[in-house]
Amino acid sequence: MNEVGQEDTHRTIERVARESYGRLVAYLSVDTHDLASAEDALSNALVSALNHWPQDGVPKNPEAWLLTAARHSLIDVIRHQKVVLESQPTLKFLTEDSTETTLSTQFPDERLKLMFVCAHPAIDPAMHTPLMLQTVLGLDAARIAQAFLIAPKTMGQRLFRAKTKIRSGGIPFEIPQESDLPERLDAVLEAIYAAFGIGWDDMAGADQRGRDLAEEALWLARVLLQLMPGEAEVQGLLALILHCEARRSARRGPDGHYVPLSEQNPKQWSLPLMEEAERHLTEALKPGRVGRFQLEAAIQSVHAERARSGRTDWAAIVLFYEQLLRISPALGTRAGYAAVVAEAHGPEQAIAVLDAIALDDVSGYQPYWAVRAHLLQRLGKTREAADAYDRAIGLAEDPAVREFLLRKRG
């Protein structure tokens, strides 16, 4: 095969790996509960594809080919572990004539179960997102470690521990019952939103780490909606992510400096992404089961309106925030609320919102200090504002945000 053909093959493998990774891992682990072995088997299958496909050509059904190869590898792995095969119900699953399943493209999509496993209450919440990124999307530990600001080796160990717990801790691979569903689904949504990065709430606290994962989170949200069509909050989350994603290029000036939402040029926002977001939000709101992500998306939708009307309806945003605070009074929501109260009712009222938050809770919370500094400056309290700016600057991680705040501090 010529070089161009080889490159095509490699691209095909990459694409198949990306699209099929989660489906294959989920299917291979749904009975064994052994994610680590399923992932090992799949990576062996991918290596084998890299060896065979350039010579033999890409098989007609690449996913089925990978599944067969991964199954063989998994059997080897289990043999190596010297498990008494006969006693394992998994063996039946593994050795039963696989041709039938694999030749038809159809094998059940178990990714939803996998997502619920990753965000199971018995797993450390800090590991929900990393697990999902690895098992559903196939990101490696080093890449995940970057995003979470953890040493790659440590992230690898934590992922391994979490998978051991899944394997031996009796965590069921199933879709939760109706009564548990809202709470369990919340954890899944939370994990996807965490991947997207809490910094996208358009305060001067934009989080560098979140940005790298934005596309992965968007992918996860799309997969989840595909698996749970009609779930209002899933659709709300997708709308929220799309609205924020639409503004990606407007968030930095030509020289890389930070541009806050209020100073962004709406012409730079992506119209197709905003329209897609609006479609999802409208769908989500139809059943009338309002939730956190629908409200957050609604807030972003009001901001997006500026692209059409040239103005921002701050009163509407305040109302959405008040509903949001009733559902989830998180620190970020309260700081964001203060920022919009300032626009709707002036900085005095906004400062009162911030003053109601206990100081202990915000000593390390950068967005609080950024909002506070901004409000104090508007009130003409120069010295107090400079102090608050210092706190915000000292806690900032993104150099562009740091420069922005240093300029504003004066």
Next chain:
Amino acid sequence: MQFALMIYHTPEEFDMRKNDYSDPHLAAWRAYYKALVEAGVYVGANALEVPETGTTVRIKEGKRRVQDGPYADTKEQLAGFIILELPSVDAALEWAARCPGAARGAVEVRPLAPEAMRRGFTGE
């Protein structure tokens, strides 16, 4: 648990330090220091002179070897260190990421040796 944040500068960063001490870089460092103190994690810190001012001494086969410049022959050189009291390495990495030195150069995070080892050194 105590951690050292060792701050490595590029030559450009060292140059900046020599020539322009009134620039906003320093404001960023001051703000960072303030945030460390307010968070109650600051133990101590110090900055080093530029690497060219260093002299390296070794005794090899009973003979003194004295050499101009810093010990390590690398582009990025140690510029200073900060000692922090923190519950975990996760928190230490968090503060390292916020350090202005991380955006232009590098910050190495390393736990201080346990108290017993330090006592062995001081003999206390």
